[in-house]
Amino acid sequence: MKQLHLTGAALLCAALATTSTTTLAADASLSAALADHALKIEDFPRTHQLAPGVYAYEDTLITPKLAFTTNSLIIVTNDGVVLVDGQDNEARAASLVNTIKKLSPLPLKYVVMASDHRDHVGGFPTIKAAWPDAVYISSSASLKTMQGQNRPVLATELVDDKRSLKLGGVEIQILNIGRGHTGGDLVVYLPASKVLFMSELYYRDIFPSTITGYPSEWLAALRKAQAMDATWYIPGHGFAAGTAAELKADFAQAVTVMELIVAEGKRLHPTGAKCPSEKDCPANAQAKWGTYLALTESEIQAPRALARMYMEIEGRLPK
Numbered sequence: 001m002k003q004l005h006l007t008g009a010a011l012l013c014a015a016l017a018t019t020s021t022t023t024l025a026a027d028a029s030l031s032a033a034l035a036d037h038a039l040k041i042e043d044f045p046r047t048h049q050l051a052p053g054v055y056a057y058e059d060t061l062i063t064p065k066l067a068f069t070t071n072s073l074i075i076v077t078n079d080g081v082v083l084v085d086g087q088d089n090e091a092r093a094a095s096l097v098n099t100i101k102k103l104s105p106l107p108l109k110y111v112v113m114a115s116d117h118r119d120h121v122g123g124f125p126t127i128k129a130a131w132p133d134a135v136y137i138s139s140s141a142s143l144k145t146m147q148g149q150n151r152p153v154l155a156t157e158l159v160d161d162k163r164s165l166k167l168g169g170v171e172i173q174i175l176n177i178g179r180g181h182t183g184g185d186l187v188v189y190l191p192a193s194k195v196l197f198m199s200e201l202y203y204r205d206i207f208p209s210t211i212t213g214y215p216s217e218w219l220a221a222l223r224k225a226q227a228m229d230a231t232w233y234i235p236g237h238g239f240a241a242g243t244a245a246e247l248k249a250d251f252a253q254a255v256t257v258m259e260l261i262v263a264e265g266k267r268l269h270p271t272g273a274k275c276p277s278e279k280d281c282p283a284n285a286q287a288k289w290g291t292y293l294a295l296t297e298s299e300i301q302a303p304r305a306l307a308r309m310y311m312e313i314e315g316r317l318p319k
């Protein structure tokens, strides 16, 4: 496994450093971590061009519990723009709107809601205010989730299997390759540039969150994605920067981590090692997570993943 990217510690320090509670220690640790990656908190949001008209967009997500990046995909065509996934609040959505306007004078035509979680949909009211006519697309499972949460911006078009959009001569495939992180997960594939935006099915260098996940189905979806003719595997969380080869290698690591989650759940459950919940999971001490404990968020996410696997094995996952 390669060195961790700047994910947890450094960005958390960055959050501290921008408040009045700045300490010399936080400064030192922040400086060291950022220097490691030649980054500053002011470097975000940032945009990476993947192919002509295709951009990965990355902003920070810093809450008391989380500190990493959340990614969107921007597709610019000569007949308008397509956005895949938003950001978590108005301020970050406003930055996203500015970036889109700098990339193209044409309007945003479609928004694909590949993840229905707050950190990807919270900013949609700001985006809708900027382009009221854009069409919002999600899976029906995600529509149901967002209706249940009284989200102000909901999909008006649904994709439960596959839909191909053609805009300005660019083909944009919206695919359901199986449930993983949210249960309503979609991915977006561009056949011409071979870009595959994985949304929350791909956590890069972060222990994946199974809080609402379906581990074995998630693994199956990842294997399907791995078999696709894609050059760029773009994560929903974790750095979107790097070469296609680096992103692909880290995607292979994400598949291995999910294989391990499924395998450790299946190995430990029959031994009688207990894990009734993520907060009460003595079995986690026996799990062979190995070097993956170095992934960002592993302390929270490893016991959660095991508890979720136990739910799967015991038939207790939501249908």
Ligand SMILES: [Zn+2]
Binding pocket: 115, 117, 119, 120, 200, 236, 237
């Ligand atoms: Zn998320």
